[in-house]
Amino acid sequence: MKKTKYIFVTGGVSSSLGKGIISASLAKLLQGRGFSVTIQKLDPYINVDPGTLNPYEHGECYVTEDGAETDLDLGHYERYSNTPTSQANNVTTGRIYQSVIQKERRGEYLGTTVQVVPHITDEIKRCIQILGETDKFDFVITEIGGTVGDIESFPFVEAIRQMRWELGKDVAVIHLTLVPYLAAAGELKTKPTQHSVKTLLEQGVQPDIIVCRTEHSLNESLRAKIAQFCNVELSSVIESIDAKSIYEVPLQMLDEKLDIEVLRKTNTAIPEKIDIENWRRFLNRLNNPLHEVTIAIVGKYVELKDAYKSINESLIHGGVANETKVNLKRIHSEHIESQSFDEAFSDIDAILVAPGFGPRGIEGKINAIKYARENKIPFFGICLGMQCAVVEFGRNVLGLKGAHSSEMNPNTKYPVIDLMSNQKGIEHLGGTMRLGAYNCRLDKNSKAFELYGEIMISERHRHRYEFNNKYRKQYNENGMKTVGINPENDLVEVIELENHPWFIGVQFHPEYKSTVAKPHPLFTGFIAAALTHKTIK
Numbered sequence: 290m291k292k293t294k295y296i297f298v299t300g301g302v303s304s305s306l307g308k309g310i311i312s313a314s315l316a317k318l319l320q321g322r323g324f325s326v327t328i329q330k331l332d333p334y335i336n337v338d339p340g341t342l343n344p345y346e347h348g349e350c351y352v353t354e355d356g357a358e359t360d361l362d363l364g365h366y367e368r369y370s371n372t373p374t375s376q377a378n379n380v381t382t383g384r385i386y387q388s389v390i391q392k393e394r395r396g397e398y399l400g401t402t403v404q405v406v407p408h409i410t411d412e413i414k415r416c417i418q419i420l421g422e423t424d425k426f427d428f429v430i431t432e433i434g435g436t437v438g439d440i441e442s443f444p445f446v447e448a449i450r451q452m453r454w455e456l457g458k459d460v461a462v463i464h465l466t467l468v469p470y471l472a473a474a475g476e477l478k479t480k481p482t483q484h485s486v487k488t489l490l491e492q493g494v495q496p497d498i499i500v501c502r503t504e505h506s507l508n509e510s511l512r513a514k515i516a517q518f519c520n521v522e523l524s525s526v527i528e529s530i531d532a533k534s535i536y537e538v539p540l541q542m543l544d545e546k547l548d549i550e551v552l553r554k555t556n557t558a559i560p561e562k563i564d565i566e567n568w569r570r571f572l573n574r575l576n577n578p579l580h581e582v583t584i585a586i587v588g589k590y591v592e593l594k595d596a597y598k599s600i601n602e603s604l605i606h607g608g609v610a611n612e613t614k615v616n617l618k619r620i621h622s623e624h625i626e627s628q629s630f631d632e633a634f635s636d637i638d639a640i641l642v643a644p645g646f647g648p649r650g651i652e653g654k655i656n657a658i659k660y661a662r663e664n665k666i667p668f669f670g671i672c673l674g675m676q677c678a679v680v681e682f683g684r685n686v687l688g689l690k691g692a693h694s695s696e697m698n699p700n701t702k703y704p705v706i707d708l709m710s711n712q713k714g715i716e717h718l719g720g721t722m723r724l725g726a727y728n729c730r731l732d733k734n735s736k737a738f739e740l741y742g743e744i745m746i747s748e749r750h751r752h753r754y755e756f757n758n759k760y761r762k763q764y765n766e767n768g769m770k771t772v773g774i775n776p777e778n779d780l781v782e783v784i785e786l787e788n789h790p791w792f793i794g795v796q797f798h799p800e801y802k803s804t805v806a807k808p809h810p811l812f813t814g815f816i817a818a819a820l821t822h823k824t825i826k
């Protein structure tokens with residue numbers, strides 16, 4: 290049986306320091322040294338999962354194979370480690386309380402008073418150790434959302450304290466903190482780091498390793514100061530300087546020996562060799578592109594950096610596969626209506642229409658697709674993007690006036706996209722969509738098949754509405770082909786246009802499965818099509 294080691298990653302001073310990227314980078318390095326690793330995120334908010342949070346609050350909602358709606362950091366974990374995560378990899382305070390309260394209702398606490406310590410902290414520890422008990426992992430890396438000192442994160446830090454006490458050297462704590470640069474003084478300041486470590490100490494946790502986010506290199510005396518004030522070894526003060534891409538971070542952490550420090554702190558024998566050649570190759574191609582394309586991404590959340598995180602990263606992966614730099618032109622679907630399409634799309638090589646919910650900006654999406662169809666510009670529609678392509682084709686090619694998705698217009702005469710039958714009557718919004726991985730059979734005569742190179746594929750979903758099979762024949766006979774079908778319940782998963790260089794709509798979310806090691810074939814194909822379009826236009 291494996292003896293799993295538990296690594297915790299906490300954050301200090303400020304949020305958004307990149308705990309997810311540091312965790313994923315550490316996982317990559319440990320994998321490179323031959324260890325099996327999984328990463329978990331514990332989120333201190335009360336929502337049971339982020340599925341009902343809007344992108345203004347929370348950025349993208351990432352979906353796992355088993356249909357969990359999770360934090361977007363899990364996307365980084367999968368993209369870096371190329372290993373699928375699951376519901377067990379993202380746990381919120383809401384989920385912890387939900388299960389404790391359910392146990393209490395079942396009478397499992399035998400009449401005792403249910404308290405934060407030990408009952409909530411026991412449940413937190415159970416959710417962490419459940420991953421270790423699968424016997425699959427040498428390391429479980431657990432990232433704690435938020436910043437130490439937040440009221441919400443107290444029980445999580447207390448659970449770390451207990452685990453450290455119970456498991457000793459099988460636990461290590463990494464504290465990621467900010468070392469701000471004061472331009473007026475021309476100096477980096479360590480005081481906020483000292484204070485955040487003090488906050489951790491007040492809760493009984495001494496970090497083993499301190500990773501310092503900084504805009505400028507830390508000199509030796511600064512490192513020594515942090516080591517001394519925070520009771521860590523000098524070699525355990527790790528610099529994480531701003532990088533030009535998140536994909537540089539594993540190599541930065543390798544240079545700083547973060548992996549070695551973790552192995553040392555957990556009394557693990559240090560394998561001499563590390564194999565991260567594939568990662569270096571990826572980075573090399575990313576940094577030395579031979580070509581360049583500009584992709585228009587049309588959506589209603591384009592102003593938010595994290596709303597389409599996985600799509601943005603998948604485009605980068607697809608670009609690297611084609612040795613191509615991908616520039617994004619973000620086009621707001623609500624504002625495009627007032628602009629001339631010729632002008633908005635004058636400098637782009639392909640159009641991607643993003644997923645989404647609700648009617649805001651919908652006509653902008655539909656008209657952008659009309660433009661791509663008529664002008665033979667490569668088009669990629671994802672989830673709502675695919676549904677809009679079906680609506681556009683219905684209205685403008687099949688002559689179904691006012692055709693729509695019944696999500697946007699419940700009274701449309703032509704509901705070419707309609708609520709799935711098993712969604713009817715559902716009242717609760719949380720966790721009730723069609724979620725997670727489903728099979729899809731591809732038509733041998735399709736671009737999708739050409740790209741995937743296999744007939745049976747599996748992709749992840751997150752939706753309630755679907756292509757209305759009543760119209761399937763009419764679409765197929767008139768040039769919009771339904772080329773990917775779910776074999777179990779006959780749902781349309783992929784559509785393509787005949788007589789168009791590259792026009793693919795998918796009901797699923799391919800962006801959740803693209804990784805550095807395995808760029809997704811649809812994104813690779815899309816960028817290749819954009820390149821071709823650029824050369825002939």
Ligand code: GLN
Nearest residue numbers: 644645672673752753754
């Ligand atoms: N709103 C659409 C549906 O529920 C599309 C969802 C999505 O784009 N993820 O079917």
